[in-house]
Amino acid sequence: MTQSSVFTSRFVWFLFGRGIFSAIESIMAVAFAWHLYERTGDPFDLALVGLFQIVPVYLLFPITGWAVDHISRSKILLAGATMQLAVLSGFALLMMTPDFNKWFLLALISLHGCGKAFMSPALQATLPNLVPPHHLNQAVAITSTVWNIALTVGPFVAGILIALLDRNIYWLLVAAAIATLTCFYQIPTMGAANTGKGKRDLLGGLRYVWQNQIVLGSLSLDLLIVLSGSVVALLPVYAADILNVGPEGLGFLRAMPAAGAVLMGIYLSRFKTEFENTGTTLFVSLSVFALSIITFALSETLWLAACALFIYGASDMISVVIRGAVVQLNTPDAFRGRVSAANSIFIASSNQLGDFRAGAVAAAMGPVGATLLGGACAMAVTAGGAYWFKDLRRLKKIEN
Numbered sequence: 001m002t003q004s005s006v007f008t009s010r011f012v013w014f015l016f017g018r019g020i021f022s023a024i025e026s027i028m029a030v031a032f033a034w035h036l037y038e039r040t041g042d043p044f045d046l047a048l049v050g051l052f053q054i055v056p057v058y059l060l061f062p063i064t065g066w067a068v069d070h071i072s073r074s075k076i077l078l079a080g081a082t083m084q085l086a087v088l089s090g091f092a093l094l095m096m097t098p099d100f101n102k103w104f105l106l107a108l109i110s111l112h113g114c115g116k117a118f119m120s121p122a123l124q125a126t127l128p129n130l131v132p133p134h135h136l137n138q139a140v141a142i143t144s145t146v147w148n149i150a151l152t153v154g155p156f157v158a159g160i161l162i163a164l165l166d167r168n169i170y171w172l173l174v175a176a177a178i179a180t181l182t183c184f185y186q187i188p189t190m191g192a193a194n195t196g197k198g199k200r201d202l203l204g205g206l207r208y209v210w211q212n213q214i215v216l217g218s219l220s221l222d223l224l225i226v227l228s229g230s231v232v233a234l235l236p237v238y239a240a241d242i243l244n245v246g247p248e249g250l251g252f253l254r255a256m257p258a259a260g261a262v263l264m265g266i267y268l269s270r271f272k273t274e275f276e277n278t279g280t281t282l283f284v285s286l287s288v289f290a291l292s293i294i295t296f297a298l299s300e301t302l303w304l305a306a307c308a309l310f311i312y313g314a315s316d317m318i319s320v321v322i323r324g325a326v327v328q329l330n331t332p333d334a335f336r337g338r339v340s341a342a343n344s345i346f347i348a349s350s351n352q353l354g355d356f357r358a359g360a361v362a363a364a365m366g367p368v369g370a371t372l373l374g375g376a377c378a379m380a381v382t383a384g385g386a387y388w389f390k391d392l393r394r395l396k397k398i399e400n
Contacts, residue, residue: 006135006142010187014130017081017183018123019146024084024176025116026154027161031169032091032105034162040102052106054348056113057120061345068121068337073129076122077184083115085177092170121340128328128336129190138269140324144317145265152258206342214330215339217389218323221381223346225286225319229293229378230354231312232257237367238296238305245302256306260313261320268321278322279395285318286382293375297368326395 036045068076090108094100131139161169209216232254239250292312299305331339361370386393 006131006138008131011130011139013183013186014126015143015146017077017180017187018143019150020176020180020183021081021084021119021123022147022150023154023157024088024173024180026150027158027169028088028091028173030155030158031162031173032109035095035167036102036105039100039105045102048106049109052110053113053116056110057117057344057348060114060117061341064118064121064344065338065341067118068125068340069334070337072190073122073126073337074184074187074190076118077126077187078181080115080119080122081177081181081184084112084119085174085181087112087115088170088174088177092168092174095167095170117344120344121337124324124328124340124343125336126190128333130187133329136325136329137321140328141265141268141317141321144320144324145262145269148258148261148265148317152255152262206338208331208335209339209342212330213389213391214395215327217385217392218326219343219346220389221282221286221319221385222323222343223350224381224385225289225378226350227354227357228381229290229374230350230358231293231296231309231371231374233354233358234362234367234371237362238299242367243299243302243305249302252302253306253309256309257313257316260310260315261317262313264314264317265321268318276397278326278397279393282319282322282326282395283382283386283393285315285322286385287379288315289319290375290378290382293378294372297371297375326392 033049036049087108090111091105094104094108127139127143128136158169161172165172209219235253236250239245239253243249243253245252289312292308292315296305296308296312299308327339327343328336358370358374361373364370365373
């Protein structure tokens with residue numbers, strides 16, 4: 001492998017570690033929700049699972065970004081992988097008792113949320129330290145593709161493993177967590193990105209985002225486009241009441257956005273390592289994203305809906321790669337942890353609130369009307385972003 005290749009040994013170890021870490025997260029989410037509901041039979045407990053995971057991310061937000069900037073990021077990755085291993089070991093031991101207390105499980109889930117609060121910005125901020133700037137587009141595409149594969153395959157694998165192993169699934173995940181820890185251990189130790197005191201500047205990331213129009217535009221578009229246009233929450237309604245395709249069709253529809261994202265990610269990582277007109281490409285991809293939502297809203301056949309969702313995922317991947325590279329390369333390394341922590345909050349908020357928005361509007365005006373409105377709002381966000389963030393729209397190349 002040549003020195004100019006993105007696949008340096010430290011990036012490969014990071015990629016394997018992140019891939020296994022993400023697969024564990026995806027499988028674990030299904031497994032502990034299943035076993036908790038099996039134990040209590042109360043659907044409200046499933047809401048508590050999400051609450052106990054997301055609250056630590058919000059509460060620890062100022063500290064996590066500061067830590068990622070002022071502590072060695074390789075050590076944070078090791079600490080986060082160790083925390084995942086400890087939580088999974090706790091799950092495995094707890095599941096050995098026939099009548100476990102659900103609050104013990106929720107406490108472990110909350111501990112897991114604390115670890116994830118540090119890991120999310122660390123994983124984002126570490127990537128630019130592992131590859132040269134001219135390979136960052138490619139690296140973002142590769143890591144995003146691996147993440148999408150884990151997100152897609154994980155729940156399917158979880159169902160099979162739960163059927164085969166039941167509560168013993170956690171011991172298998174413990175072994176996988178050890179593999180994650182081993183991968184991150186192979187990454188060379190990094191010094192702290194920010195060696196100054198800076199302890200008072202816990203919210204420096206938000207201030208930097210607000211002052212940098214390119215970074216602010218990238219993060220704002222990420223938040224608003226998903227918040228206004230997400231359709232995933234309405235797929236069961238479309239499958240059951242509009243397309244009449246049943247649970248098999250629902251599974252097919254759920255797979256289409258991820259399939260589009262994965263295939264586009266493979267293409268970008270292999271053939272499109274940089275964009276000549278970055279800003280224009282970004283806003284074109286966002287426009288296509290909005291149009292795919294409108295097309296899906298008006299679909300009356302499974303295949304048209306599937307094609308629209310495939311384009312939905314593929315166009316989103318293009319914007320994810322561009323926005324990810326733009327944010328990282330337009331942020332000084334000493335601020336990347338805090339900016340990445342802010343980005344994690346934006347992502348968590350857009351996903352959770354986007355699903356709530358879709359469901360609430362659908363209850364008021366029906367699923368088709370809600371989806372059409374979402375597509376129109378996504379188009380408005382794109383047009384507004386092009387107007388308000390002119391520096392981002394005019395960006396030619398992604399440069400450090």
